[in-house]
Amino acid sequence: MRHTISLSIGLLLFWLLNSGHYTLMILSLCVVSIVIVLTIVHKMDVVDHEAQPVHLSRKFPAYSLWLSKEIVLSNVTVVKHIWLGNESLSPTLTTLKASQITDMGKVIYASSITLTPGTIALDLVGDRIMVHSLLRDNITALESGEMDRRVSRLEAQC
Template sequence: MNNTSLWLRHRGLILQILILSAIWLILSGRTDFIYLLWGAISVAFVIWLSGRLNSIPLAKDEPCGSTRIIIPRLIVYLFWLVWQIIKSGVYVAYVVLHPKMPIEPMIVRFTSKQPNVLARVILGNSITLTPGTLTLDIEDNLFTVHALTRDTEEDLVSGDMEARVARLYMRECESEDMCCDIELITSGRGK
């Protein structure tokens, strides 16, 4: 077995070890032997635990490690997500602090065409991380989400976030194709 095929076969494991080790070093800030030893033990435990999780199926005929994220797209997505969190946080702060408090809470149900279970989990968590929205339930491809205002609901069902998550796994997809069967379940009226 040559080095290239060894790298391709174990690149996920190697990247996990490197990232976890870097996080340990950054957070501990110490390079004494005892700290490095505990860091190595912690990293080994997390790698062992995540390896055991790969054998647990997330859905019918789809084990956890069966699909691969496109790493450069993941990095771009994380920067985009942080920007969306900041932007939404400022917007929600404005809405809450506005004298008329233009809040119009609603529950929205929509179908998202994500390529696999992990993409649906990433989408649900991304929605929840973004201020003004909260994922209440995911059943197959059906998402139930609470939105604070009409603007946050419109951003949610635009399909932009869905397409960005799907592109972590797929080569191409369009925003307008990702979010469909949109249903407004409840709508409260702002004061």
């Protein structure tokens, strides 16, 4: 029920932001289309804690702030190495261990790895993540496990 409410609030906000016309006709069309979408989604049986992760919403802003700081730092590094040339690169392929329990946590961890430039999560099997990185330093930074710990803490807030 919680997930259905959050989905309908999200759809309502999306409609209101994108339409920009607030007459009775348009608003009733909005309600009708939201009801249609909710029916279809319930038939597909995809409204659950994975599609609507409301249990993460309390801790998520702090994590996204930390992640954006990481993104800015690694962007600066990658841009520096673009202008330094190919000799300064040391591409590396390793396998890391993800210590998260749920699938949601693992996916958040892998997506955070991919979102920071310089590291890409290539494959996720079980709890092993295959990571390609532009520099050897990026891998040592990941192996120190700060991002892993933060994602685990985010996940533990359920």
